[in-house]
Structure formats: C-alpha cells, structure tokens
Amino acid sequence: MGNGYILKGQVLAFSASPFAGERPQDAARILDAVAVQDGRIAGAGTLAEMQVLLPEAETVDHSGKLIMAGFVDAHVHYPQTAIIASWGKRLIDWLNSYTFPEEMRFGDRGYADEIASRYLDLTAAHGTTTVCSYCTIHPESVDAFFSAAKVRGQRVAAGKTCMDRNAPEGLRDTAQSAYDDSEALIARWHGVDRLEYAITPRFSPTSTPEQLEAMGALWAKHPECLMQTHLSEQTDEIEWVKSLFPQARDYLDTYEEFGLLGAKGLYGHAIHLEERERHRLRDYGAALIHCPTSNTFIGSGLFDMAGLMAEGHRIGLATDTGGGSSFSIF
Ligand code: GUN
Ligand code: ZN
Numbered sequence: 001m002g003n004g005y006i007l008k009g010q011v012l013a014f015s016a017s018p019f020a021g022e023r024p025q026d027a028a029r030i031l032d033a034v035a036v037q038d039g040r041i042a043g044a045g046t047l048a049e050m051q052v053l054l055p056e057a058e059t060v061d062h063s064g065k066l067i068m069a070g071f072v073d074a075h076v077h078y079p080q081t082a083i084i085a086s087w088g089k090r091l092i093d094w095l096n097s098y099t100f101p102e103e104m105r106f107g108d109r110g111y112a113d114e115i116a117s118r119y120l121d122l123t124a125a126h127g128t129t130t131v132c133s134y135c136t137i138h139p140e141s142v143d144a145f146f147s148a149a150k151v152r153g154q155r156v157a158a159g160k161t162c163m164d165r166n167a168p169e170g171l172r173d174t175a176q177s178a179y180d181d182s183e184a185l186i187a188r189w190h191g192v193d194r195l196e197y198a199i200t201p202r203f204s205p206t207s208t209p210e211q212l213e214a215m216g217a218l219w220a221k222h223p224e225c226l227m228q229t230h231l232s233e234q235t236d237e238i239e240w241v242k243s244l245f246p247q248a249r250d251y252l253d254t255y256e257e258f259g260l261l262g263a264k265g266l267y268g269h270a271i272h273l274e275e276r277e278r279h280r281l282r283d284y285g286a287a288l289i290h291c292p293t294s295n296t297f298i299g300s301g302l303f304d305m306a307g308l309m310a311e312g313h314r315i316g317l318a319t320d321t322g323g324g325s326s327f328s329i330f
Helices: 049-051 078-083 091-108 111-125 139-151 175-189 209-221 235-244 275-282 290-299 305-310
Strands: 004-012 028-037 038-046 058-068 071-077 128-134 156-158 195-201 226-231 265-269 287-292 314-317
Touching: 004 049, 004 305, 028 049, 038 091, 038 128, 071 078, 071 265, 071 287, 078 111, 078 128, 091 111, 091 139, 091 235, 111 139, 128 226, 139 156, 139 175, 139 195, 139 287, 156 226, 175 195, 175 209, 195 209, 305 314
Parallel strands: 004 058, 071 128, 128 156, 156 195, 195 226, 226 265, 265 287, 287 314
Antiparallel strands: 004 028, 028 038
16 A cells, blocks of 8 residues: 555645636635645545545544645745845845845855755745745855755755856856856756756846857757746836847847747746737746735836736746745745
C-alpha cells in the first residue's frame, strides 16, 4: 500500500477558477479528508471514501483546521526581506535608496543563506509553498536560495538578477558574465528535485541592448527555463525606457526585439500597457503578474484585472516582496 495517510479536517478545494463563473463561491467545495500516498495526493472527499481508497492508511485528525493547497507567489525578491515596507517616493528612488544597498550584501554567502532561510520560513508561515524569486547579481545568492528550498523539499523558481547599467558599482555584471553565470546556474540547479531556473534580466533600464540580446540567446538555448522581468510598472519608468530605447515601439518591444517574449515569460506589474503590448502578450500566452500591495504601496497604479481577464490573458498573483508590504498572498 505504500506509506499512505489520510488528513481529516475542513478541506477547501476548487472545481474551477473562482473568476470563471458568476459567483466565486460556486467554484469552491468543502470536503472532509485528503488521502496521501507516496508523497502525492491520491484523492479528496468524505472520510469514508478516503478510507476505501487507502484502507490501511492512518488518519491524522486536524478537525477544526483548514486544509488547502499552498499559495503560489509568482513574483518576489527574497533579497528584499530585510527592507520590506520601506517608504519610497517613486520606484527609481526606492530602488536606489533601499533596494540596491541591501542587494549589495548578497555577495556574502553567509548573509544570503541567512535571509533565504528566513524568507522561506516567513512565507511558509503565511501558507505560501511555491515562489518565483529574483535573487541578486551574485551567483552565491542563487545557490543560497535553491539550497534552502532543497533542504525544505520545496518547489521554487529563481534566477540570478542581471544588470549591466544604471545600477551602482558592485551591482553590475556584463552581457557576457550574465550569460555565463546564468548558464552555469541552470546546469547546477534546473530540474534538481523541485527546483526550476528563471532567466532574470531585472528590467530594460538596467540592461544594455547587448545584455538583453544575450539573455534572449540564453532563453532560446534553454527554452525549458522560465524568464522573468518587470514591465510597465510606473509612468516615469516607461518614459525612461522610451528614452533609453528610442527605436522601440513600446516598453514590451524592448524585450520582444531580443527574443524575451514567450509563453514561459512572467512580466511583473504590467499596469500601464498600450494596446499593442496587450495583444502581443495575449497572443504569446505570456503571464502577467499582478502585485496588488506593491502597486499601491509604491504608488504605481492599478492593474486592470477585469479588462485583462476579459481579453483572455494569463494572470498570476504575487506579493512582490519587498515592494509589497506583506509576505502574505492574502
Ligand atoms: N523594477 C525593477 N526592479 C524592481 C524591484 O526590485 N521592485 C519593483 N517593485 N520594481 C522593480
Ligand atoms: Zn519585482
């Protein structure tokens, strides 16, 4: 029978997307028990049904408690754990005043280990079992994060943040070193246990066209990887992108031109999208990542959830720790 067990409690399950029907509650079901065998869910239903499914399994009683799937946080920066909820005027000031100085510390593997562990413990305490995280430019910061997730048996995606301009000395790589370091990390971590690599150019303002081209080439060579970046978070950021890339049709085009638009791409924020950008993102089946607490805390604007869902976009939810003010996906 394998090493099965049955968890008894109030099991919250969903039969469809709560956004799909007329009333969100129509998609929700409350069941009594979950059967687990060989580390996987074998079934969910009444306690009697689960006892028929796994007759020899022990029942673990969690009556009065809620049993549900773990949350998936689709856009976080684990290195920003210590500066969460630092008040900034605008995105670029916030990056320069708090974020970059803190990210500088992650060249120290001991510090990266400490924060990676603290971050994963904090998110687990909020019911989050899977995250997709930015690390820093330091490969050590990626090793620290994947090592901490591996020890916990946890599924995470993460990648080395690549930046070769508009970032302070000590937080810049080059097009070539970003490519080489990222590729070595893919070889070391992608597909190990439940770990996935995400190729991570931070956003267009901190990458030269040469670096974006290198990241596009790396993704073409490793299409099994995710790719994560930021897109159209604040209006002054968009103006800056347009001045840095005068040939580009819009912000998304700075990624699209270099092969950084695809179905395994995660585009954080995506608030102030132009019509062409919305169409291209939808046609490619790319994922827009909605970061509500961050969008209001840093004053970026409001994500058009209803409009983008009606257009058929794929949308993920995220805290954007530490731009977001909480570790909780709620
Ligand atoms: N844009 C580029 N980097 C960042 C970051 O670290 N946080 C947020 N919210 N936006 C960004
Ligand atoms: Zn972010």
